Amino acid sequence: MHARSEHHETSRDPADERAIRELFEKLLEDWARGDGGAYGSRFTEDADYVAFDGSHTRGREEISTSHQQLFDKFMKGTRLTGRIESIKFPAPGVALVHATGGTVMRGKREPSPERDSIQTLVAVKSEEGWRFAAFHNARVRPIGRGLGAFLIWAITDRLWKTFGPGRNAA
Template sequence: MDNSVSKEVQILYKNLLDAWNNRNARVMADLFTEDGESIGFDGSQSIGREEIFSHLKPIFDDHPTARFVSKVKDVRFLSSHIAVLRAIAGMLPHQQTTINPKVNTHHTLVVVKKDGNWRIQLFQNTPAQFHGRPELVEQMTEELSQLLK
């Protein structure tokens, strides 16, 4: 697949994280397809733009959410209109400058192109706790911390 198309998918992911980091539930929800799905870090599931918005709005209204720092690891095209993006992400707690390794995560997006626009069909935010392997947590945190320099 063309590198510029891969960039379009990566920009969609960046826009998703920017919406989170700017605490904008409407913008974040609108990046999804009408029946898109979001699975949160805690396992909560929201299906459809309006449910995603309704889930996110009180989080942003009532909590000082941490900011994402991420690194795209792979973009794989299943067809010219369907792609899977995998990334790793860490979070900077409110008013802090170092990543909290307890909430490192793997992000997976399934994106589809409809009417000329890429939209998120599925966003899954999976904890990267690496049970019993603290060196992997440290390795991921270091890789993400390099992005802050």
């Protein structure tokens, strides 16, 4: 069964699209500087942020704090690559953004393929200008592209079931 929906995009304002692209670029720059406060400032006060591992952060302050902790430890010296693939305006003052990218680890020049990700973001226009109200990041792990990809998926899924949170490792 195929669901069909009528999608009527509102008219595109080139200035709005440019502002959203600039907001996304600032997000990448903030990450490269390791500035959690600036990174969080790109989001609304009540934003929802879902990371690649499924962790869910709520609100600008929590996004800022959690990212600063990452920048100070595990992600210190890293940077993001990213490109907006599409921007749709389903309603005035609302944009649906799809982007792709990866994390360049400290000492590396390019992201490794296992860090390839795709993001869905919702941007809203407010008195502050455009801000992201929602961010969802997913690692690119297609399972239908050959036996090797399927085996990697199956093994990591099994490891998660065995050793994930709440499991007693032997």
